[in-house]
Amino acid sequence: MMEIQLPPTQQNQQDIDLIDILWRQDVDLGARREVFDYSHRQKEYELEKKKKLEKERQEQLQKEKEKSLLARLQLDEETGEFVPIQPAQQFEPEPSPVPTEPAQNTSISEQESEALSFDECMQLLADTFPFVDDIKVENSPVFVAPRQTDSSILHPTMPDPNSMQDVEQVWQELLSIPELQCLNIQSENMADQTTTTSTAGTDNDNCSFFTSLVLMDKPVLGCSPQVPNTFENSYHTLVQPENLNQIGVSLLNTNVSQSCDSFCNIFYSSLLSPENENNIPPVNNANHSLTGPLDESPLKSIDIVDLSVCKGFEADCSTDMSEFPDSDSAMSIDASPNATSPVNSAKSSMYGDAPFGYSDSEMEDMDSNPGSVQKNYSICPTEFQGDAQYQTAPSLVPQKQTFNLQATRSPRKEVPASPGHNKAPFTKDKISSRIEARLTRDEQRAKALNIPFSVEKIINLPVDDFNEMMSKHQFNEAQLALIRDIRRRGKNKVAAQNCRKRKLESIVGLEHELNQLKDDKEKLLKEKREYDKNLRLIKQQLNSLYHDVFSMLCDEDGKPYSPSEYSLQQTSDGSVFLVPRVKKPEIRRE
DNA sequence: GAGAGTTGTCATACG
């Protein structure tokens, strides 16, 4: 299609005629008149421009999110990874976001003003965060405040596939925020509380915030049809602090959809809370409303877990580890775990501490006894926060069970993925743990013992260089044993590989040789057959020649010689004689 | 679930 770009000022009658002519030419091809309409295309161009702007806004917002996320992280010097700042550091014990004022003090007008501020908030959100608007308006009726909804503020439009993708992306990012992931743990604690404080201990109770969030990813998904009603009914009353307090309780006793409902309630109540109401900068407020109220109690809950479970865990670890048998290696020693590198802190994980004093073979024991080790991991969600965190309560997070199954199926790969650093559940950690899972066992062991060389170096350096390198560092006996074992195993591994390669090559060579010999044999047999054939032919010819010659011979009487009585014989000099046949056997018999 | 192939490891022999 031809491109005609004329500013309206120059669009004179001649141009319009030209457009008409062109349109008539192209109308057979299905072109519509609008194609040639400058204003129409101008509109399209503006629409595209708008879309672009929206996209840019989204990207900017994502960047801001990442920034705020990074601000909440600190660099783990040991691993070089970013881990969330400890809850104790990051989250000062601040008053609950839930207002403590009695509900009766809140007048209807105040509620309305709050509702208006909510609308303002929504307006600001809609302006700065259009796809959030989409989420709220299109996907979740929960977010439409039914009584105060102003259609001019919330524009319900048909879901755009692109915006839907953006929505999913946003939710995934939300889920990757450590604080939100902590919701999982919080919900577990809630579930624990449920089992201890209430009698409702069904599976439904195990629905977690995490689940809610995941469900929000879909038809906001998991929210039951009653959600809008629930929200509608409780929208005003939710603003009251006592109801906010009840949210937690309702969470404990609800099923998945109800939990989702509660999450929505909390989400919105956080928007409505006075704390958030005061500082309204749109984007920040949006972020804060997502992370703020959600990240406090969960992390407090984690602390409780830290204090209760992990201490026991550490004790368990120490006893368990000390019970591990000594190495199978002759070079291994029974150095005590106390003789460890100062690098290890008291909080380092079992894999960080325990291996000292245990050679690689013990590590293998651990590898091969996932039950003895991984069980311990699984009871400490905050200390060991690789993928195993989800093992803490499989029933709580059913969608993770497939992963757990896989993890138990190949414990070898999984155990090493337990770096033992104090990490928060964070997507990045998951990735890194998966990367670690690809490390060889020796690499994992070397890492666990803080050996400063790469396994590759340990194995491949020449003896002199290796000894020189070793002399530059001070190692305890466990480390020395491990390094020697790594070198021995590495060398042997390569040797075995070479051996197999040679064996295969030898087999291939022998097969090749065998085939060649078979070919040769075939060739020789063929040749022999040829020779035999020729020989037979020559014999026949010779025989006929003999008879011809013999028949031409006559005695003195002109009679032919009888072949039975005479034969022709040739001497070495080529002369031929007629020799009478001597019946030797008869003579001998006589 | 059985079976073949692959890989890592160990034990042992040898140079």
Added chain:
DNA sequence: CCCGTATGACAACTC
């Protein structure tokens, strides 16, 4: 004696 290498045997894992 130590070290590296070669190789058979075994176990774990994968397909």
